[in-house]
Amino acid sequence: MNLGHLPSLEWLNLGYNQLGHNQPPSGLSFLASLVNSTRLEFLGLEANDFSGEIPNCIANLSTTLDQLVLSYNYIYGTIPRGIGFNNLSGVIPACLSNITGLLLLSLESNMFHGRIPASLYFTWEKTLFEGSIPSSFKALRSLEVLDISSNNISGNIPQFLGEFALVQFLNLSHNKLGGEVPKKGLFSNVSAFSVVGNYRLCGGIEALQLPSCPPNILKTKKEEFPWRLIPLVVLLPLATLLACLTFVFCRIKKSKQQNGPVFVFQDTKYPRLSYQDLTLTTLGFSQNNLLGQGGYGSVYKGILESESLQQIVAVKVLNVEAHGANKNFLAECEMLRNIRHRNLIKIITACSSTDITGNDFKALVLEFMKNGSLDKWLHPSPSGQENKKNLSLFQRLNIAIDIALALDYLHHQCPTKIIHCDIKPSNILLDEEFVARLSDFGLSRFFLTSVGHTQTSSIGVRGTVGYIPPEYGMGGKVSAEGDVYSYGILLLEMFSGKTPTGSSILMDHANNLHHYVRKALPHRVMDIVDPRIKVQTEDHNFLEDKSLIRSNILSRMEICLALIFEVGILCSVEMPKERICISFAIKQLHLARDKLLLHGCKQL
Template sequence: MAHVIIFLIVAYLLTFLWNPIAILAAESTNRSELDRRGLLYFKQGLNDPLGVLSAWVSLDFCSWKGLAGQLSQSLANLTSIVRLDLANNQLSGGIPDELGTLPKLQVLMLASNMLAGNIPGSLGSRSRPLSYVNLAYNNLSGGIPHSLAACPSLTVLNLTSNSLSGTIPSSLFNGTSSKLAVVNLRANLFSGSIPEFHKNNLSGGIPTSLGNVTSLTQISLGTNQLVGAIPESLSNIPNLTMLSISYNDLSGHVPTLLYNISSLVILYLGQNNLTGRIPYAVGPNLEALDMSGNKFDGLLPASLANASKLQILDLSSNLLAGQLPVEIGNLAFLEMPNLEQNQLVHAIPIELGYLSNLQMLSMGQNYLSGGIPSTVANLSGLFLLSLSGNRLSGQVPTGIGMLLPNLNELNLKNNYLTGSIPASLANSTQLVMLDLSFNSFSGSIPSELLDNPSLSVGLDLSNNHLTGSIPPEIGALVRLVLLDVSNNKLSGQVPSSLGHLKAISLIDLSQNKFIGQIPEFLGNLKLLTQLDLSNNNFTGPIPTTGIFQNTTAVILDGNIGLCRANTTNFATIFSICPRISTGGTKNNNARLLLIVIPPITIALFSFLCFMVTLLKKREHIFPCYKETMKKVSYGDILKATNWLSPVNKISTSRTGSVYIGRFQFDTDLVVIKVFHLDEYGSLNSFLMECQVLRNTRHRNLMKAVTLCSTVDLENNEFKAIVFDFMANGSLDMWVHPKLHQNCPKRCLSLGQRIRIAADVASALDYMHNQLVPPLVHCDLKPSNVLLDYDMTARVGDYGSAKFISSDPSSPKEFVGVGGTIGYIAPEYGMGYKISTGCDVYSFGVLLLEMFTGMKPTDAMFTNGISLHKLVSSAYPHELCKVLDPYMSQEGNNVFATLTLQSYLMPLVEVALLCSMDLPKDRPGTRDVCAKILEISEAFLES
């Protein structure tokens, strides 16, 4: 028996110890099962709407979609997963820890999905050959795993555009042993603000250890919340080709040696708080240098032009002074978009004409003076020319268009340019956008200019001194989207060729001297969404088709000769067109009845409509209003907002949530306010907003695109209002950018603040003094002041508003629980009747906030100290101490002193008077509006 046992042991040893094939086969089975198990765990945790993982069922997992395996040369039949690529497949769910069990994984690509949760720490291992990780464009949260530092072969780490937080682990950059070449931790930049989705929020400083990784070639850390200085150690990376750290909160000086890295091609430092001077020399291979939105000062050194390969140079929004050096003509490609808030006070140097290869030149929002040098016309390759928002004067060089055949956009708005508009611009056959608004151009509109079908984005000639009629050649602009010739001295009739503009979305002919009837063909322009014909001499009946069915999209005020052809359109402004008598002398009483009775009837009918709605609270509101509005369903709103997705939500309150969206087949974004009807007072808020929107029409008040009153999928009441999208957000965002994640980065200039104050004052004057009965907003504050694409202010959110009556027999309106703390007038707490003085108080606080940058509810305002008292104690001799410091960057000391005495002190005086505690001490809205408009006009003329 013992012999048998010995024989079996020997046989086992001979079989397995001397037969490695069997051992390796067993090991192969175990490792393959480990790969399969990790992949199946990964699949189980995902939502797969496209079904890309549906074929993950066969035994040969290396044939599964998105996978690649590798046959081991040392282990018989052992296949391991080395590549997992499922990018851009709409996958959602989390990444399981089991994915870290794939022992031979080298490449992991899951970018452009909707994955959430944390990045598993199990991905990092010293035994794993992981070399390429791309998880960009998801919604991953949490921190960057420190364990990734344990991957000795890692060369690319791309975590762009997620929702990561925490600090950047310094252990990732463990010196010479690291093979990292590319580190991308930035957020994706969208137009306007960056949504929370696809927005990293990494904080802390840039790790000093980053400079120890000599293998790095690309570093991108932009659009986070990084603070502190740029480490000197970054200058030690010998092969660095790109460094992008824009849109953070970095401060201090830039290390001088950083500019001189010989391999550096792209250096983005924009939108931080960096200081110091522009470098005298940069690396010989540098092609792009962005230093915009910082606090760099001093002169632009001429030696910078020695960077012969420089293609992009952005120095906007700094504190630069002096003249552009002549030597800058050596640059091949120059881009200086919006050199805002610089202290450039010189004329444009004629040496700019030496830049024969210049393609983009934008120096807007400065204090440039003098004329536009004729040598600018030598820039034959120029693609974009923007000199807006300066103090340029004189005439535009006559041959500018003839010598700039490649010009795509010309923006000279908001200067003091005179003379006629050059007809030679017609020779710029690629021109798509022309903006000459807010100047002093005179003469007629050149017919040659309009005979240029390339003009498609916009033609803005508003706020000049143009005369004559609109040339019939305008019909050639068949692709034009925006036409604005408002506030000129144009006359004559609207040419019939204007009806050929089939792509037009906005037409503004207001503040001119046009005559005749409003053309019927305007109602046939299918894409027209805004039409302003106000303050002209139009006569006759108002058309009733197309855009004229939406009274919120058409402005006709100031045309006293107009009348309406039916009982609904523009009922609050114009009377019904009188019928022509067939003969005989008309009876004066009959004529009076014909004129007076219809408006009274319509007013009574409108009031009954509103009362029936209040009583029934049914699905359809304001039946006399619904036919003039675009009809949208509950389903339309769901699709427009991605099923009311949190990603689309931009704000919320007790009574409603606000979403951004776009309706199917529409090109414009809209804002949709959905009311929380389960909250007390929400329905009344909706009805009040509807009543205000229905009875108001002013350029500084928000307008509704349409309403929706129906039931949702569960048969619950659903009510929403759709508004135009305001491209520049709210005033609150601009006055307190840090409370909105420093977006927008740029601050309001003094001129913009004065214009916004004038806009809001005009809106209040309209509500208080031009409406019958007067309207009190009751919740005026910066977050309820919206700014459109050209920074025009519009007051919105009328849920707390009240119409007040002077009739002593009418029920008294007392202030209830409404408004916002800090902006509520003191008398609110004492049972006072609602009055326009309540809005005047809120407006005063709003002005103080706008010019100091301090909220009335800041923590410093305790123990009887308020924003009003703080400013009052500093007024007038120490006013500079409490003003927003960013306004002081707008000019030299002489200009600053003049500005303080001529504009800021009078504005602050108005704000202090408006925010007095006692209502009797406050001025009336009409006086406030007149004073602010006077200050605004004086500022524009200075």
């Protein structure tokens, strides 16, 4: 194989072939022919039966290469001064930190050992690392996923990990960590982290059900406290001075504020509420009224009272210190003010004011959704009442159609086309009748079209790992096709019960949820369906037509699921232009629902 005459080559994907079949151990030697491809950014060679060691020539591509995929081959040996995936061994070389162009490095499922290089931060699942978590991790505050599970990492869990506001999931499971589990920040939400398989841990939040920490740990903390007190005593005068200056600054800032809040909506149909009004509405932003929280801020349940009625509302208080918070607040206000649809969350009003300390305060007042988010129904917490929640096949299908209709409205029926940019289960809310509403428009983008010109923006585009379309990661502009991709992943998740970033997907040797489902179609549909859907068929009392036998029900159910999964696959293909439009997805999902209704399986 000679690719040396392609100096302008930027993207080369040869994955999922048999290029290494019946090749000598030096099957990767052809990489030397790419030495002149100085613009190469992506090289995919996964699942090709290559064997042998990675040649040293790979280091010549390190200045331009963004992604190198060698997974699912038979490559062995130590890492050269380049990159590696498979059954590789040895110590991670420090020179990896010099590859400045690298955007993605996956080292999972190898046999690396030694200490984690303090200059790297990637995914180190099942790599046999040892030692403690380095303190240099403090600087990695832009991380969204940190997975160092199934290693030999020991020591205590650093408190600073709880301060990572952007982390979607922290996986520390199956290591040798010990000591007390932190309780603050990220560690206050049991669904945001995992520490299972670390049998020396204690304490933590009640949902972890870990044993209480022994007295010797508490005693150690008490013995260390006097040493910490010394710098506090030394710095006390300075701290007092800073507190006084801060107080004066806040007073000056507050005196410059206008009397009362700045009203975001001038239209009189939106109530004008101040910080004090919302404090009363939520009973002082009580923890008892807290519905959920994340990097964006917190959502509280409240009762909005007027002269004529009482209305239950959800008050979304934004974290004004988060990056881009003000921009996202204004964007969400603008979006919600201009859209009207049964399957989009309704805004009641917005408040931009100051709190009692003079700091900025921004909040959205939205309609209250009694049944919460779809995420809590698909992936209930292992503790508490949530684990009893379950959605039937018919309910899930109705919700899927609701969200598709919402996207069709945003993409094709609005006066100004809108791209949502963050389709995921936690942004889908359910009312008391399980009618779905799409929410959280903070990342949304207007798609302005004038004669002969289209304006779009990819600057600052963010989303959620697992749902972001691949072209966004390569600098592509936001598009309706990007929303369709995210919707396709959501659809596969709803009916398989698998999260797109779940470890069970990788254990099944699938690169992502799309490939996991695609491999099962069309003959193994029932092998991948969410087991909680299949439980519905065990009860025959719900059948409207008593003549229907169980085998017939399963057959109809399988046909319906195959059609739904096929829609999800067609929505989430890699190339944007090959994805189906959302209107076609709606048509196919309606067809699946009609099949259920026709055969009396409405309650499945």
